[in-house]
Amino acid sequence: MRLAWAVLAAILASAPLSAGEAPKPTLNAALPDSLFPTNFGGAYRLTDHHGRTRTEADPDGNLQLVFFGYATCEAICTVALPIMSEMAADLAAQGIGVTPIVITVDPEVDTVDSMGPALAAHAPGLLGLTGSADDLAATRALFHVEAEPLFVDPLGQTIYAHGSHIYVMDARGGFLTLLPPVLSTERMVEIVAGYAAG
């Protein structure tokens, strides 16, 4: 099974083709937005990787990028978390304050002590949130996110399947939009900047 994740990691790490090698599909429906089926988010109370209580509201008044995963994930998190880090830096350069957050799906591995170093290694600037299994499950429910254990790897760590959208929330924790992690960083920055501009 480790081989499977090695294959996946190779796929996700593959460099894009240079321009012109193939026609590039675009994600662009030139029609107005419609209402989403439901709102996402709500009140939660977790603990960040500094040991501070963290709710759905950003204490600095920043927009928030919220992702559910874990700091040691070898799959989609290795794509989404660095992208969120890069997005926050790019938006900060535009004067837009954004707090990128990963809410763990594995509180046994992602503890207050372990999350910070892991995130600093591959996604600088991200804030890790953890908590009790019940509190984390309740938070996932607010975002309609699943987290199912897939298997235990040879090192004894449980590998989870989990939702992979990046939720864009306002400073009070209100839902603005969600981003599939297949968009380019530039496009996601553009979308978030649009919401920041109101």
Add this chain to the structure above:
Amino acid sequence: MRFLIPLLLLAQPLSAQERVQLTGEVIDTWCYFSGVMGGPDSVVGSAHHTCALWCSAGGIPVGLLAPDGQVYMVLKMAGDATTNGGDTNLHVASHTLDVDGMLYRRDGLNYIVVETVTADQDIINATHEDFGVIPGFAIPEDEAAR
């Protein structure tokens, strides 16, 4: 009056969702849009099925590729209570489905909540005939030799 018209447009509420019936192939949106594994014709169908399974298992959201080239990001699949990351859709990777659901548009993207899969046509896009396995390393050498 020149200023009134834009204000009136801004005041309009977001349009409601609409019910649609679509036929589309369940695709691996990471490889399709990133171009990392090749052109769009090679990263769909049977040629890309194994890779699509890896990506889906890894949480990459799946999309429905309609015959007109439009991609509908699957926000929820029938029978799944959560917004999916692809991992719950392994059983339909690369399949062509007839679906009934609700269409939403956000930030230039089409999203669909699939309420009913009215027909599962299985994998009918035989791209392996033209492309083989894309990418080749999706099937490890020792497995391919069996």
